[in-house]
Amino acid sequence: MLVLSSPSGAGKTTISRALLDQEPNMTLSISATTRPRRPGEVDGRDYHFVPHEEFDRLVKESQMLEHALVFGHRYGTPRQPVEAALSEGQDVMFDIDWQGTQQVADQVPNDLVRIFILPPSTQELERRLYARAQDTEEVVRARMAKAADEMSHWAEYDYVIVNHDLNDSLAQVQAILTAERLKRERQIGLRDFVESLRGAQ
Amino acid sequence: MLVLSSPSGAGKTTISRALLDQEPNMTLSISATTRPRRPGEVDGRDYHFVPHEEFDRLVKESQMLEHALVFGHRYGTPRQPVEAALSEGQDVMFDIDWQGTQQVADQVPNDLVRIFILPPSTQELERRLYARAQDTEEVVRARMAKAADEMSHWAEYDYVIVNHDLNDSLAQVQAILTAERLKRERQIGLRDFVESLRGAQ
Numbered sequence: 001m002l003v004l005s006s007p008s009g010a011g012k013t014t015i016s017r018a019l020l021d022q023e024p025n026m027t028l029s030i031s032a033t034t035r036p037r038r039p040g041e042v043d044g045r046d047y048h049f050v051p052h053e054e055f056d057r058l059v060k061e062s063q064m065l066e067h068a069l070v071f072g073h074r075y076g077t078p079r080q081p082v083e084a085a086l087s088e089g090q091d092v093m094f095d096i097d098w099q100g101t102q103q104v105a106d107q108v109p110n111d112l113v114r115i116f117i118l119p120p121s122t123q124e125l126e127r128r129l130y131a132r133a134q135d136t137e138e139v140v141r142a143r144m145a146k147a148a149d150e151m152s153h154w155a156e157y158d159y160v161i162v163n164h165d166l167n168d169s170l171a172q173v174q175a176i177l178t179a180e181r182l183k184r185e186r187q188i189g190l191r192d193f194v195e196s197l198r199g200a201q
Numbered sequence: 202m203l204v205l206s207s208p209s210g211a212g213k214t215t216i217s218r219a220l221l222d223q224e225p226n227m228t229l230s231i232s233a234t235t236r237p238r239r240p241g242e243v244d245g246r247d248y249h250f251v252p253h254e255e256f257d258r259l260v261k262e263s264q265m266l267e268h269a270l271v272f273g274h275r276y277g278t279p280r281q282p283v284e285a286a287l288s289e290g291q292d293v294m295f296d297i298d299w300q301g302t303q304q305v306a307d308q309v310p311n312d313l314v315r316i317f318i319l320p321p322s323t324q325e326l327e328r329r330l331y332a333r334a335q336d337t338e339e340v341v342r343a344r345m346a347k348a349a350d351e352m353s354h355w356a357e358y359d360y361v362i363v364n365h366d367l368n369d370s371l372a373q374v375q376a377i378l379t380a381e382r383l384k385r386e387r388q389i390g391l392r393d394f395v396e397s398l399r400g401a402q
Contacts, residue, residue: 116385122398148399159383160391172383179380182360182373190361197323198349
């Protein structure tokens with residue numbers, strides 16, 4: 001289970017899309033939300049759009065790995081699709097913030113790899129937030145404040161990538177994946193393999 | 202500090218040489234030994250050849266990160282060159298066995314990355330030990346037993362690589378290096394960097 005978090009504007013979305021393209025063994029966890037579907041959004045691709053009662057039921061039955069209330073709408077990560085993908089041998093990527101990461105880490109402390117992506121500079125962060133927004137100065141300033149808040153949680157992550165260059169950052173995420181898969185405790189069946197090597201002596 | 206251990210015949214020497222070629226930031230730790238220099242060996246390249254009294258002094262003054270007695274000769278890792286390389290910003294690679302690894306881990310538990318390399322199969326291990334040795338059946342069998350003993354310690358390592366293919370294994374070691382360098386706690390100065398990103402908001 002791979003968590004990518006970052007402040008808005010650090011390049012996380014681009015990195016995670018490129019990663020999904022290049023890693024056939026990687027599935028993106030789709031969040032559930034109670035907010036209405038926007039034009040262009042597809043149910044099950046962008047979000048699982050669910051009614052409030054359904055969301056409540058999932059939370060009550062511990063079927064949410066994490067959930068939060070944002071501007072009056074609920075967002076969460078349903079547990080079932082994650083467990084289904086994992087049991088098929090897929091890795092699962094989560095595009096969630098520090099609050100979601102804390103909740104997921106609480107539930108599956110040993111099977112989680114947390115990467116935090118930082119922008120290379122304040123100038124670049126500002127540039128990206130402006131570029132994205134056809135918004136007022138005030139809205140952009142609110143986004144910058146939110147980014148500063150998100151970044152304050154960098155120390156809760158296992159790895160930190162400063163996104164100077166998309167290709168470099170993508171390669172770094174892939175190196176982390178490769179390394180994590182080589183960790184002794186993640187290699188199922190290694191004990192039997194070594195015993196077969198040793199036993200045949 | 203990177204430890205590569207493996208049974209003889211698993212391909213470790215080839216991997217470590219290729220790694221040193223490709224990683225300019227990586228220095229090989231040269232062991233000290235009391236055994237006599239053999240023809241072709243170069244002092245300071247293959248080993249630091251030291252007299253018994255000098256070896257004793259280094260051990261007594263805690264100047265050895267690890268040491269062992271093998272067939273009447275002493276072998277050890279002098280601490281000073283390792284610390285000098287680290288303080289110059291180099292990574293240091295150790296080609297030591299499980300006993301040495303335990304001793305080094307005891308002294309620097311937080312700054313050590315331990316990789317164990319396994320042969321792909323018993324057949325391949327036998328083939329390599331035979332290919333290397335113009336030796337009797339008995340000598341080869343003794344080597345196989347030593348390999349089995351070394352392999353029994355695989356679970357004391359952070360990462361395990363099964364060496365099916367040299368290039369794949371080399372890439373895996375490099376991915377581990379990349380990932381370890383991206384670990385939050387290894388990135389010195391990150392706190393200041395994040396504060397500068399946040400503070401300028």
